[in-house]
Amino acid sequence: MKKIRIGVLSTAKIGRTKVIPGMQKAGRCEVAAICSRNEEAARRAAEELNIPKAYGSYEKLLADPDIDAVYIPLPNHLHVEWTLKAMARNKHVLCEKPMGLNDGEVNRVINAMALNPEVKVMEAFMYRLHPQWVETKRLIDEGAIGKPTSIQSFFSYFNADPGNIRNKADMGGGGLMDIGCYQVSLSRFLFDAQPRRVLGWMDRDPEFATDRTFSGMLDFGGRLSAFTCSTQLAPYQRVNVLGEKGRIEIIIPFNAPPDAPTEILLQQDGETRTLTFDACDQYTLQGEAFAEAVLDDKPAPISIMDTFANQHTVDALFKSAETDNWQNC
Known part of the structure; x- marks a missing residue:
């Protein structure tokens, strides 16, 4: 091979x-x-x-x-x-x-x-290639929770090391660039759209000048994604997607372990089921997808235009936080 x-x-x-x-x-x-x-x-x-x-x-x-x-x-x-x-x-x-x-x-x-x-x-x-995300996207697209109208996500860890690159503003450090970009990405991925406008709020570390906590809202026109990320809070991550008829909760959305099963919760008609996915390494899946794009001359699963759209949204969130106003995308 x-x-x-x-x-x-x-x-x-x-x-x-x-x-x-x-x-x-x-x-x-x-x-x-x-x-x-x-x-x-x-x-x-x-x-x-x-x-x-x-x-x-x-x-x-x-x-x-x-x-x-x-x-x-x-x-x-x-x-x-x-x-x-x-x-x-x-x-x-x-x-x-x-x-x-x-x-x-x-x-x-x-x-x-x-x-x-x-x-x-x-x-x-890499998160998009994990089976739990592939299934979440399939369920939403097939109407399992009705029209999805709200996404709530949280992603945090604690790192106050002044020598760490995540705490160096001139190197692109801070919460939104490091982990909040995942929350922007998943919102655009699940809604299959670009937000019309965004609102951002951030708390800057007085020593590092990085955004140690960033919260944002992405307005998709009748659908809203709200998130918080932080580099100086207790470690935690969770994603909830709510629709007219149900809800999907991803328990370990970003750092899925390579050696243990993962779970999502699917709520429909007042009942909640647990969907379990066998252990897999999302970095292995990423490597396979990248190799397939190169060796078989296929489009990369994360296109450069998707990358541009995500960064454009991140830029708008920063501008919104600095001006204290909604920012059009």
Whole structure:
């Protein structure tokens, strides 16, 4: 079976602990190289993860003719820069979310893709590929809860480490960019639409200047999604989707464990059923989907225009919070 040979730009924790192990279980993925600006760190990671090649610079990995694609888990402010550099070397790109710091940055990727249409670029919103989300979307589209009119979601963790990139404003840190983007994404995904306008509110950390708590409302015209995300609250995540005839609750919507079943609750006609999904690794599913897009020349499941629309909505939420007004999308 032909495989896509993937190089990893950086030894970031999410790559080492979640994405790389997941991709290594994918039948059509081969993690062939990893790099870091610290060559010793790259070698340690390569040994730990049984990766054949280690490089002491991103440029050296991109110059390797045996690498077909790259996975980019760099800090947010470096995503577009290295996506464009990888594309210039004709490497396909799987990039951590958010793709860019604003929709203008994402537009640079769109322009580069127009000039090089054979290169696949995909934002790593892995949650959409998990069976619990596939089933939730199917149930909603088939009318299991009637017309969906309200989504409520919460996503939080506690991290007050001043050295962590999530707490560095100049690197694109903060709650909305790190985890709130999931809540924007799921709202657009389940409603299958772009919001008409948004309203945002944020509380900035006085030391980090990042949004440690962000709440938003997305108005889809008679349908509303309300969310809160935070980098300095007790760890918690939940999604509720309510319709005229029922409700779906996703218990672990984002960090679904790779080694344990997951559950959603389906409420219909006053009764609630639990739907259980076998353990699976959503990062393996993401790797398989990315490899399929590349090897079979299919559209990536997360399109670049979906990425642009999501970032455009995030930008509007920030502007709304800064001006204390509804912001049109």
